[in-house]
Amino acid sequence: MKYLVRDKIFGIGDDYWIEDEHGRHAFLVDGKALRLRDTLEIKDPAGRVLITLRAKMLSIRDAMTIERDDQTLATVRKKRLSLLRNHYRVSLAEGTELDVTGRVLNREFSVEHDGELLARISRKWLRVRDTYAVDVVRNDADPALLIAVAVCVIRMAERERGDG
Template identity: 30%
Template sequence: MTDPAVQPGFTRFLMKSKLGAGRDFQVLDPQTEQQLYLVDGKIGPRPKAEVLDAAGTLLYSVRGQLLGIPKKLTIADAAGAEVATLKAKKFSVVKDRMDMEMASGEPWHVEGKLIEKNYTVTSGGRDVVRISQKWMTVRDKYSVEVADGVDVGLALAVVWAIDRWVERD
């Protein structure tokens, strides 16, 4: 089966799991497999990661308190300002959907097969990020399609946060 073409208005990236206990991901150009971003997961009692560009510049960080009450993951920009939050009361693995609240108050909705890494993030009725593993032959890779105008670094932070949330729930 061949990989379907990217729909107009989206840019595709290849997210590849990197070996290591911190849950790192290389984010590659799907044509050249050149690394464009790194999602650097950190080892520790709380889940955390940094989203870095190709030059190693910090774009976003994700911090969690999954064992705390309430269960919560926070995404912050490079300056430390909170930009998004995932909270337990809006999440259900059974229903395969969750809601995120952006600092702007804008809700982002996640729906699909979260465990299988086949889901869509929507905002205002339009897709902003699509995650799919169904066309990959190697299970440690999946595609991430980001809508034009959406911050790629933020989209990658959201994908990592959802991935960790699902694995630890």
């Protein structure tokens, strides 16, 4: 299932619908204004918070947490040695890890677990300007989590480049 995400909409205080490939509202991204740190909520169409994204404040390396029901679900960090491509590591609370590799700033990257593709993020499928797709390729994968991972790595890459 593909989800369409608009670029540059994840500012503090911004709200935006992420649509599925059929044009239906799938998730609402709610940028929380007046917070001490960068915070976003991903909600279902009924308004229930599914995922909360937070920038870690006092971290040696840039990191973001992904939370569900006030519990840390995952922590996203950039790997130290990334020569030609961006490489991020997502440490899940259960002890497993996801790898994110590709050209994040170009919106061309993938999310894998133990070498198995979970999601592909790409602009090349779309003609709509400033939009990218999160293609969740496994039926048993958590789309909200994979969208949250994509949003986190893009925000971190833009902050590192000086855009955010």
